[in-house]
Amino acid sequence: MADKIRVTVWNENVHEKTHEEVRKMYPLGIHGAIAQYLAKQPDLEVRTATLDEPEHGLTESVLVETDVLTWWGHIAHGKVDDKVVARVQKRVLAGMGLIVLHSGHLSKIFRALMGTTGSLKWGAADEKERLWNLEPGHPITAGIGACIELPYEEMYGERFDIPTPDKLIFVSWFEGGAVFRSGCCWERGHGRIFYFQPGHETYPSLHNPEILRVITNAVRWARQRICIESTCVEVKPLEKISAKQM
Numbered sequence: 001m002a003d004k005i006r007v008t009v010w011n012e013n014v015h016e017k018t019h020e021e022v023r024k025m026y027p028l029g030i031h032g033a034i035a036q037y038l039a040k041q042p043d044l045e046v047r048t049a050t051l052d053e054p055e056h057g058l059t060e061s062v063l064v065e066t067d068v069l070t071w072w073g074h075i076a077h078g079k080v081d082d083k084v085v086a087r088v089q090k091r092v093l094a095g096m097g098l099i100v101l102h103s104g105h106l107s108k109i110f111r112a113l114m115g116t117t118g119s120l121k122w123g124a125a126d127e128k129e130r131l132w133n134l135e136p137g138h139p140i141t142a143g144i145g146a147c148i149e150l151p152y153e154e155m156y157g158e159r160f161d162i163p164t165p166d167k168l169i170f171v172s173w174f175e176g177g178a179v180f181r182s183g184c185c186w187e188r189g190h191g192r193i194f195y196f197q198p199g200h201e202t203y204p205s206l207h208n209p210e211i212l213r214v215i216t217n218a219v220r221w222a223r224q225r226i227c228i229e230s231t232c233v234e235v236k237p238l239e240k241i242s243a244k245q246m
């Protein structure tokens, strides 16, 4: 394994090109905002990839050099090539970490790894959100207090159609009354996966130092520790098996 954690920040990068409001909020793109923060961490080596690059910037060689992939997508989930999704899934099962952000709950890769629809209730009404920290001792909440308060976020509400998380890190309260499992951990194969809800494209959540701190912590938690492609192999018995009288 490399000394530094090699992170690839993936973004569909569509809203930034089509909506002035989003371009103003994220002039470097959502991927640029995340990558800029991560690149300041001495233990991380960061690159970005976007939908319109060949193979969406997620070629075999890029993925081989990636310990953790972060994923932001929204309106272009259907444009992500199934071959690339299969390649990413294979890498996660072999040990690569995956951080799925906000509307990535409907991405092909998240649904493939979860085996559920990823559907939820939503509403855009400039609501205040409080993300309650359920696991103050977990590496993902290092440096985070009892809760994170965001003045505005898009409401995501239950029921969120996911398998029960291996560990639930945050539960959110929204001003309008909804609650949501907003920070969830799973393992699939040898890979670690974290879903994190904040990050709507017209709100500054991905400039918020606490949100970026959680993403950074999650990258460290999900770092690839091993790379093993699991296959079925026939093995001979280690000991001599005595003939049985049937």
Ligand code: ZN
Residues within 6 Å of the ligand: 102, 103, 154, 199, 200, 201
């Ligand atoms: Zn959104």
